[in-house]
Structure formats: structure tokens, C-alpha cells
Amino acid sequence: MRLNLFILSGFLFLLLNAQSQTIIKGHVESNKKEIIPGVNIILQDSYDGTTTDLDGNFEFTTDETGAFILIASFIGYVEFSDTLDLQGETIELNIILKEAFNELNAVLITAGAFEASDEKKSVVFSSLDIVTTAGADGDIYGALETLPGVTSVGNDDGLYVRGGTGYETVTIIDGVPVQNPYYSTLPDIPSRGRFGPFLFKGTVFSTGGYSAEYGQALSSAVILNTFDMPEQSTSAISLSPIFASAFHTHKFKNTAIGAGINYTNLSFYDLLFKPRTYNNIESVEALSGNIFLRQKTSKNGILRLYGQFEGTDLGVSYPDIDSTEENIYDDVYLINRYNYFNLSYREIIAKKWTINVGGSLSFNKDSVTVGGTNFSSGNDAFNGKLSIANQINEKIRLRFGAETQSIGSIQYSGTFTYDAKQAYTGLFAESDIFITNDLAGRIGVRSEYDQGLDKYNLAPRISLAYKVGESGQISVAYGDFYQSPQAQYLYVGDNSLLTYEKATHYIANYQFITNDRTFRIEAYYKKYDDLISYSSITNQPGDIFNLNNKGYGYAQGFDIFYRDKKTIKNGDFWVSYSYIDSKRKFSYYPEEAQPDFVTNHILSVIYKQYFSKIRTQFGASYRFNAGFPYYDPNETGFMTQTSPIYNDISINASFLTQIAGNFTVIFASFNNVFGFDQIYGYQFSYQDPGVVFTDMPPLKQTVFIGMFISIVNQSKMDSKGLNF
């Protein structure tokens, strides 16, 4: 039987070959009526077929007869197939190919967000930018300040985004919010982020309208994601006159462990440069260590543990402008201890379900003494989060989860001790829906319950994005954002009489992104309600009475961003401009006013140029702002004065070389090259309004040099030939 079939088939084969020829011809176009050249026209199970020409036409001849399937296939389109009966008569076909859904080419939900990633195809801002941006000094927040919408508010820490204050920005690491993400510091001494840029594989910086996954932030979210498994074991050493650090990662098959140590001592620096606004009495000395663990639990599962332990000591002597005597200085000492742990686990279950669970613990203690009196403060925080994502089909993704946070804070103020407990639970659900390749929406809702306030909130969030042309898109976003009152208010107020502060965002955005150029313009309106407000005799923060939620305000404006990596060979530049119009009645403000952290115009230009001959990258940055309002008790009205315009030009250079066969970068930076007077504002003595303190950077200009050595097993590198 088997033999018979074989013979029969062979016979048939010959028979088929003997049959007459069939001509198959036609035309291919897309569902958008575009001609598609290069389409593979395939007569299945034969070699016959052809490729469409420049006009989308095709024609070929086949000797096959009978029923055959004809396929038309091209990148980015759904494959077309049709059964043909080949009988020697010419067949004409008009084929219409439907655009395939492809997430990479599909519209992105981007209103409000800047994404920096090492993996995604088109990024506005990459992790490497953070370390090579002049003026940013390797600080994540410093680099983010070069993006539009962010105000660089001199000596205060925190990101001030679109008329929001520093505390309105939340930092999230691996899905979990972080308390105290900035180094503890004393007044007028600039701070920076605690977490180094090399810990993270990607950053999403949202200036508004962000996902329902994130709450407890009125203005902005900095979302940082740490690396999964390292590629290989590495060691790194950093050295500078004020800083030394070493780090080692060891990679096993499914496990990686690492540990690092950093030591900072500014004694040498303080010998060379004398601050203008205070005297150093104890130079900054800091010691920190970190550990990490990565464990692959399955093909897609990974467990991540990160721990950071820090101790910082410093002492400064400030002129006391509120003293009735002249030339009185207050000696202030700060001892900070900070420990942070983050544990997270990610697994893909049943193919379409991803589960993420994580938690963090942080302990922060600032022991502060002012002239021998105790003004210490501290907080212990726990954050836990569970999120589950389900890819329902290629066009719909659902995400939902729960979050919990509890913070215990304490503050000593001379003889008084205040404490506050904050705890909240949040639930969120959100869906990304691609209606077509060109139109996508994200609809989400978040609800929180704060135990201290004993109140619920409900925050809807909606984003829509529509693709115009191949590289352009328009996005809009709307959302409600809530934040519980800060601990400092809970120390003195009755929680249950207070409620959430609220912001409502409206955002419209147009962006045009190609591989080497990015342009975006975004307009926004942000409305503030229920802001914490209180009375103050001195029109200064501090003496709180009549605490309430009757504050309000708005911020509106637009941001423009243009980045170009193409026009200048080996060069890269970006320009950010922000216009902000904002007024608020909140905090100690007696009336609605433009806040002292809002400047109407901000411009920043960053330029980098790589010279391959000398293997050096040079960078320069220029920043401008139109000056900040300040309150002068000698003048009538509140916040009616404006500080001088601010200019800064900073430069840096990185030289790539080898030391004992190890990849080395030597870098140098020089901030405020031209020595501009950079005045943020003025403070007036409460006792005598004639006594003025100028708020400005403690050092007019700063210089920094250092080197970074990466030690990788050299023999391995050779055989692999790194393609960098």
C-alpha cells in the first residue's frame, strides 16, 4: 500500500509537471492605499512566486496545477493568503495588506513622560547622559533638571516640577516609593541624590499625568528600575581628591552578588575653597556601603535585593540674622544615619501573567544640634507593593495591584518632642488599549485610604495618544493626584481635621521622534485644591497656627524640548525651554502669590562633542532663569520682589584611556566658568528688616576631577571583542 502510494504520488508529480502553465499577476497595496514594493508573493509548497516591483505589481508563471495557496507577505503587515485553482488560465489578483499591530511601531502613551532606558529603541534621554552632562555632576536629579518643566531651586533639594514644590515629586525604585532619596544636608548646602546612576537600567521621568500605579505625589514621579542580572563579573574603582569608592560584582550561573564601599572627605576641598555663606567647622565626612543580590528563580523569574547603609557627619557655622547682637554665629552639627533595603521579585506565570511583588524599609536619622540644643529628626518607613499585569491580547494590557505604606516620624525641637504616624493603603487598576496601531489609550483609577486622615480618595487617570505620520504623535492626559499632608504638619495638627492635598492635571503634547532627533512641545494646566495652609505672624515658614486645607492655586505653561544627535558629527545637543505661570495660596502665604520657587522662564542648553582622535568627550551647559520672587518686609505686598536673572555656564570633559589594561575614564568639570553672581533670593531678619542674607551657592565656582576604572577579566574581553 505504501509503495503504491509512493508510485502514485510520483506519477502524479510527473503528471502535474506535464500540465500547462498558469500566469498569476496582480497588484498589492495597503489598507491605507499605499503601494507596497518588495512583497514576497509565494505559491505555497512550490518554489514559484515573485517580488512586487516599485509600483506594487507582480507577475509570474507556474507549472503547478490544481489547488494552491498563494501568500503575500511583507514586514509590518498581516500575511495575506488565498486558495487558487491553477488551471492554465491567467489569474489576476488585487491584494490589500492590512497593517500588523506592532507595539514598537505603535503609538506610545507619552503625555507628561520622559523615558530614559538602555533597552528601548527611541529614547529621549539615556542613562549615560546622566554621567556626561555638564553641571549635573553625575547626579540623577541634576541631569533631570536639564529637562523642561523642572526648576533648579538652588540650595533646596527635591525636584520642583511645573510649579510644584520639592515634596510633590516622588522617587520610585523597582515599583516602590523611597523616603529621603536625597542626602541629608544643612540649610544652604546643596544636596544630591543618594542613589548612583549606574544602579539603574532605566529611568522614567514624568512631569505629570502619570500612571494610576503611582500615588502620593501631586506633581511628578521619578521612576527608577534597577538592573536585572549583570552580564559578567566586574570590579570598579573611583578616585578623586575628595572621594574614593570600590565595587565588585561576582556573577555565578543564576546568581550575582555584589558589594561596594564609598568614602567621602571634603577636608582637602575646604582648605582650598572658602564658602561665602557660612564657615566650615567640621568638613563633610561620609562612609557608605551597599550590597546587592540577584537570583534567577526560573527562566523569567528574578529576585532582587539591594541594601545601602550610610553615615554622614558635618558641621557648619551660620551667621544668625535674627539675633539682636551683631556677628553672632550659630554652630550647627549634623550626623546622618541612613539604611535602606529593597527586595523585589518578578515572575511570569502562565505566559500572559506577570507578577511583581516588592517591599522596602528605610531608616533615616538626622541628629542636629544648633548651639548645643537638640533639633534632631528621623523617620522609619515601610513600603509594600503587589502588582499583577495581564496581557489579555496583543492590544489590551491590564495592570492592577495594591500598595501600602507606613511612616513613623519624630522631631525634637529643643525641649519639645513631636511624633507622627502616617499609614495608607492604595489600590489601582489600569488598562492600556491599542484601538488601532495609531490610536491608544490608558485608562486607570486609583483609590487610597489614609488611616490618620480617616479619608478615602478616588483618582481617575486618562491618557490618549494618536499617531500622526510615521514619527509624530499627539497625546493628551487628564488625572487627579492626591497627597497626604507632610509629617511636619501632623506634628502640630489634628490629622482627622485635615484632608488630602489635591492636584488636577490637563496635558496636551505633540512630539516628533526619529532616531537622531526629538522634538516635543507640551502645554499643561494644573489646578491645586485643598493645599495645606496656615497663619504665620512673620510671613515666614515655621510658626504654624490655624492649620487648614484651604490653600489653592494653579500652574500653567508650556515646555519645549529639542534634541539632535545628527546635525553635528559626533556631537549631541539638547535645548529645553519652559514657561511657567503659577500662583498659590498655601503654607504660610498670607495671600495668593507666585511662589518663591517659580521662575517664569527657564532655558537650558546642553552640548556634548566626542573627539575620537583624542578619545575625549567635551560637554558644556548653559542655564538661564528669569529670577525668583521673594518677600521683602521693607516693601509693601507679599512676594512682590524678583531676584536677579540667573546664568550659569559649566563645562566638563571625559577622557577614555587604559590603566594596566583596564578601561579608565578621567573626568574633570568646572561649574560657573564665568563666575556669574547666582542669587536665588534674599532673607530678611525678623528682628531688623534691614539685615539681609543673600541666598546663593556657597561656592561661586566649583572644580572637580576624578577617575573611574572598570576592571573586567581582560582575556575574556579580547575573545569577545566588545563592540562599543
Place this chain on the structure above:
Amino acid sequence: MKKINLLLIICTFSISAFSQSPKYLDAMKKTLAEFATDSTAEQLLTVSNKFERIALAEKTEWLPYYYAALTRTFMGFLSEDKSKVDGILDIAQKYVDKADSINPNNSEIVLLKGMVLAGRIMVDPMNRGMQYGMQSGAFTSRAMELDPENPRTYLMMGQSLFYTPEQYGGGKDKGCEMLMTAKEKYESFKPATDISPDWGRDQMMQLLPSCNSNTPDGKE
């Protein structure tokens, strides 16, 4: 209807029974000849489409999949629009994986896997260089282990070293040394069959002259 189905089954059966048939070899040789002479992106697509059609008819042969993937990889290298490269290489990836499942641990196929990754680096060298460069290099090393006589593995490694800066472990000297080894390996190389991989001499000849030039680049 039933009759048609039966006919289809028989036809399919007959084709697979006749694989490695003169028809297959003939189609492959013709397409390879076109591949050898065509150089524009458009011509390359036509050739790639032909290999794709043969591959889809000869599902148990690795070579048509291999060449369909190879031609797409070259298209990726040639593409001037970087935003299209990933789409082209996705197809190359699909076919090289098919070839690999038919013929695992083949030096040529493993090498091609590394080339696909090298192509992806071009889309965004700053951000992809580190990770993909290492993975791509690992495939090249593996291909060399699988067949130390495969000259293309030396060509690819030499090319990669040639364009990698010295401080990342590359450099012109190391690259040229490797290319000289490739040249020797090419001299003694004989493809297993008429249609087995036998490409790369042109690429090598293009690079070698710059090794002999008197303007050492990248030297201290």
C-alpha cells in the same frame, strides 16, 4: 472538496520525498548565483524572497532558512533608515532560529546569530553596544569552537576587533591579525557542497588593504 485535500496531501508528500532533488539544488544554485552578483538593497530583497519561498517549500532543509536569514541580515546592515533595521532583523532572527532547530550546533548558523545581534547594535550603538556586543561576541567565539576551520568566524571577529576602540579590548592591530588568520583559513577552505556557505572573501579583501596602510590609527 475531499478530492482536493487528498491531492494536496499527495502533492506535499511528493515534494518532500523528492527533497535534495535536482529541482531543489538547481533552484538553490540559481538563487546563490544571483546573491553573488546582486548588491543593491532592492536586489537583495528579491533574492531573500526567493530563499524564503524555497525555505517554506523545503521545511526540513536548513540552508534555505540560513540564506533567507543571511540576506535579511545583510539588508539590515545596508539599511540607511535605522528605524527599519529591527523589523528586518526580526525576520532574520526568525529564520536563523528555524535553521538552528533543524541543524543545531552548526558553526555557520551560530555565527549568523551573532551577526544578527551585531546588526541590532547599529540601531543605537551607545545604548546597545555593551550588552549586544558581548552577546554577539559570545556567538562568534562559540561558532569558532564548533568549527575552527570556518574562515567566516575569523572574518567576523577580526571585523569586530577592527572597529572596537583599543580601550574596549579591540584595536586595528588585533583586528588585522585576526583578518590575516581569516585569509589563511579562506585559502584552505572548501565548502561541503555546491550550496554550502562560501561567502565573505569580498568583505575580507575590502578590509585587508587598510591593514597594510602606513597610517596607524588608534595607536598611541
